[in-house]
Amino acid sequence: MTDTPQSKSHNPVVLLIGPPNSGKTSLYNHLTGSKSKSVNYPGSTVQYSQAQIKMGLPHHKNPDSPVINLIDTPGIVSLIPRSQDEEVVLSALSKLNTLGSYTYNHPHLAIVVLDATQPGRHLALLKQIIDCSIPCIVAVTMTDIAEKNKQGLDLSKLSDLICKPVVGVNGRTAAGVKELFAWIETLLPEKPKDFVVPTHFSQPEITNHFSWADSIINQIRNQASHQDIKKTHSLSSPNHKDPQVINGKNEPPDQLKLYTPHFLDKLTLHPVWGLVSFFITMSFFFWLVYWAATPAMDFMEYVFVQLASFCTSLLGASFFARLITEGLITGGGAVLVFVPQIAILFLALGVLEDSGYLARGAMMVDRLLSLLGLNGKSFVPLLSGNACAIPAAMAARTIPGLRERTLTLLIIPLMSCSARLPVWALLLGFLVPTHKAWLAGIGLACIYLASIAFASLVAWAGGKILRLPQSNSGFQLELPQWRRPIWKIVFTSSIDRTWSYLQRAGLTILIISLVFWLIMNLPSPQSPIAFSIGRALEPLLSPMGLDWKVGVALLAAFAAREVFVSVLAVVYAVSAQEGTTTGLLEAMRQATFPGGQPVFTTATTMGLIVFFMIALQCTTTIAVMRREVSNKFALGQTVCFIIMAYILASLMVQGLRIIGIE
Amino acid sequence: MNHTLPTLPLVQLPRGAKAQIIEIKGNTHLSLRLLEMGFIPGTHLQLISRLLWGGSLAISLRGSMVALRQTDAQNILVSPLEKS
Numbered sequence: 194m195t196d197t198p199q200s201k202s203h204n205p206v207v208l209l210i211g212p213p214n215s216g217k218t219s220l221y222n223h224l225t226g227s228k229s230k231s232v233n234y235p236g237s238t239v240q241y242s243q244a245q246i247k248m249g250l251p252h253h254k255n256p257d258s259p260v261i262n263l264i265d266t267p268g269i270v271s272l273i274p275r276s277q278d279e280e281v282v283l284s285a286l287s288k289l290n291t292l293g294s295y296t297y298n299h300p301h302l303a304i305v306v307l308d309a310t311q312p313g314r315h316l317a318l319l320k321q322i323i324d325c326s327i328p329c330i331v332a333v334t335m336t337d338i339a340e341k342n343k344q345g346l347d348l349s350k351l352s353d354l355i356c357k358p359v360v361g362v363n364g365r366t367a368a369g370v371k372e373l374f375a376w377i378e379t380l381l382p383e384k385p386k387d388f389v390v391p392t393h394f395s396q397p398e399i400t401n402h403f404s405w406a407d408s409i410i411n412q413i414r415n416q417a418s419h420q421d422i423k424k425t426h427s428l429s430s431p432n433h434k435d436p437q438v439i440n441g442k443n444e445p446p447d448q449l450k451l452y453t454p455h456f457l458d459k460l461t462l463h464p465v466w467g468l469v470s471f472f473i474t475m476s477f478f479f480w481l482v483y484w485a486a487t488p489a490m491d492f493m494e495y496v497f498v499q500l501a502s503f504c505t506s507l508l509g510a511s512f513f514a515r516l517i518t519e520g521l522i523t524g525g526g527a528v529l530v531f532v533p534q535i536a537i538l539f540l541a542l543g544v545l546e547d548s549g550y551l552a553r554g555a556m557m558v559d560r561l562l563s564l565l566g567l568n569g570k571s572f573v574p575l576l577s578g579n580a581c582a583i584p585a586a587m588a589a590r591t592i593p594g595l596r597e598r599t600l601t602l603l604i605i606p607l608m609s610c611s612a613r614l615p616v617w618a619l620l621l622g623f624l625v626p627t628h629k630a631w632l633a634g635i636g637l638a639c640i641y642l643a644s645i646a647f648a649s650l651v652a653w654a655g656g657k658i659l660r661l662p663q664s665n666s667g668f669q670l671e672l673p674q675w676r677r678p679i680w681k682i683v684f685t686s687s688i689d690r691t692w693s694y695l696q697r698a699g700l701t702i703l704i705i706s707l708v709f710w711l712i713m714n715l716p717s718p719q720s721p722i723a724f725s726i727g728r729a730l731e732p733l734l735s736p737m738g739l740d741w742k743v744g745v746a747l748l749a750a751f752a753a754r755e756v757f758v759s760v761l762a763v764v765y766a767v768s769a770q771e772g773t774t775t776g777l778l779e780a781m782r783q784a785t786f787p788g789g790q791p792v793f794t795t796a797t798t799m800g801l802i803v804f805f806m807i808a809l810q811c812t813t814t815i816a817v818m819r820r821e822v823s824n825k826f827a828l829g830q831t832v833c834f835i836i837m838a839y840i841l842a843s844l845m846v847q848g849l850r851i852i853g854i855e
Numbered sequence: 856m857n858h859t860l861p862t863l864p865l866v867q868l869p870r871g872a873k874a875q876i877i878e879i880k881g882n883t884h885l886s887l888r889l890l891e892m893g894f895i896p897g898t899h900l901q902l903i904s905r906l907l908w909g910g911s912l913a914i915s916l917r918g919s920m921v922a923l924r925q926t927d928a929q930n931i932l933v934s935p936l937e938k939s
Binding site: 270271273311312313317394396399400403447448449450451453454458462464465467468552555556557559560563569665666667668669670671672673 | 870873879882883884885886887888889890891892893895896897898899900901903904905906907908909910911913915916917918919920921922923924926927
């Protein structure tokens with residue numbers, strides 16, 4: 194959310210800064226803990242996370258302890274930014290007031306987060322930061338893994354050598370966080386110091402940063418080695434298979450040290466098995482979203498049926514009671530039953546994110562995506578576009594090339610987002626006979642594949658039509674170490690994301706359900722206002738083979754896609770007691786034109802699927818596109834996708850009719 | 856010992872081979888980014904994987920792994936290390 198007026202006060206600003214995958218965000222979560230309200234959620238306007246923290250230890254909290262603003266920034270390889278998310282870090286360092294209502298341009302203090310398992314590269318970045326004389330504390334993460342691999346760094350030696358406080362922190366157990374707090378409180382200056390961040394580093398300068406890093410590592414290791422040898426001798430070490438590695442003297446210098454691939458790397462990066470495992474992972478991902486959610490969805494449906502009958506028994510059949518049961522519960526319930534499915538989608542994405550697979554996936558598809566004018570780095574935005582286009586558009590900021598980024602943003606709205614899931618479930622439920630429910634799963638897979646195929650076509654065509662400069666940024670991506678997901682974080686973040694989805698969509702859905710119930714029942718249920726609105730739409734709807742009632746629901750879907758299902762349930766006056774989904778399917782089977790021919794046929798349902806696949810009906814997405822690219826782009830994208838959706842849906846209906854499928 | 860071996864672009868390295876970085880060609884944004892990622896002359900690396908159909912390379916260096924597009928790796932000149 195936006196900054197509250199209080200945060201405009203002169204609270205000191207502390208910045209978390211470091212390379213990608215260095216554990217900044219876990220540290221941020223530990224530092225903020227339950228003491229603060231984090232303001233980062235998908236779809237928010239912030240480009241970084243920010244929290245206010247009261248300093249001092251929880252058990253003897255001093256009311257005079259300062260409150261700081263802690264900012265978590267995107268990972269950077271160097272202080273010279275190459276993509277928009279890296280630019281945010283630079284702004285946070287020297288143009289803070291452009292990011293929010295902060296008093297000063299510079300932060301008071303930076304916490305530089307480094308990974309102990311890859312000291313060379315991370316110390317080279319630290320060197321850049323120290324050279325700018327940015328006041329900083331160094332937090333070293335993954336020290337436990339480094340020690341397990343017998344590559345531990347002596348942190349007090351490091352501190353002596355670089356003349357900065359160094360704190361070892363553990364992302365899993367939060368060890369070291371207290372010490373870090375103490376350092377922050379000690380070092381926090383009254384006013385931030387002025388410093389200048391260079392705009393360019395030459396080849397020799399970068400080489401020097403690394404020579405500095407390598408020499409620091411060598412000094413630490415050479416001094417440490419004698420102690421290590423002593424320790425080794427005192428240990429009875431039956432499980433130390435390789436004594437050479439323990440001996441610090443034989444530890445290769447960082448520049449010569451290779452990474453020993455994990456067995457998962459041998460599989461997921463293999464030229465053939467990598468692709469096979471990629472395909473299996475993706476299929477499993479979508480299978481999980483569809484099938485694992487079914488029991489939870491049945492339960493939600495049951496809850497709403499009970500709620501509706503309870504309300505009816507309590508309120509009777511007055512106008513007001515019908516407003517509640519038919520408008521609110523039927524309309525809201527039609528969409529809320531999908532909450533478990535959406536939560537599972539976010540959860541599955543979180544597991545892929547946290548394990549380190551997504552970077553491997555990006556590597557797998559880079560070649561294919563580059564043929565379409567995209568980049569391997571488009572993979573994560575596009576995959577998360579299958580959950581929601583809004584965080585996906587934010588994720589696209591990590592793509593360095595303007596051309597690749599714009600084309601990715603162009604096709605993100607074509608990914609089958611979670612708002613479409615209720616629509617797919619309803620329409621597939623109609624197409625597939627109840628005793629062959631497994632066919633719906635195949636149908637859903639086809640919809641996902643068709644969305645991807647269509648999006649690829651649009652990206653390719655967009656690259657030809659839009660005049661975008663050729664990109665030469667290539668594709669370089671660090672492949673993080675595999676790790677067991679931290680379940681607590683994965684679960685909390687998927688609950689947060691689902692909750693923010695509900696906040697965003699929930700109210701709209703309820704209000705629209707109510708509004709449509711009213712216009713379906715006023716002035717009287719026989720000749721409602723909705724009838725005249727629907728009538729006006731009818732000429733437009735005839736190519737798609739639909740009647741005015743579906744037209745009304747389609748119109749409502751421009752507020753939020755899933756509202757289509759709610760409004761349809763309201764329009765057909767489905768009673769919530771019989772279960773919204775089954776009741777609605779029954780009502781759809783019985784719906785006819787005045788002449789007696791059915792409204793919902795195979796052809797018209799297929800037409801609706803095509804329409805929903807392509808049309809850009811989400812106002813928040815349009816707003817985000819305006820901000821991320823331009824007004825012109827957002828307008829063009831919206832108009833084009835709606836017109837294409839309409840034309841292709843009509844062609845689908847008419848084409849199917851020509852070949853004899855009604 | 857290594858110097859007797861020829862220099863070649865990283866893309867031509869066989870899968871699994873280890874090599875030493877000799878030079879990063881050019882002074883473009885790309886070559887600077889490669890340096891910033893740790894592709895400093897003198898550094899050792901190993902080609903872990905090369906994907907089919909001209910796909911990306913997975914390279915191990917400085918204790919971690921990096922994926923690179925083949926065209927990006929064209930600018931990295933390496934000298935293969937003999938197996939010891």
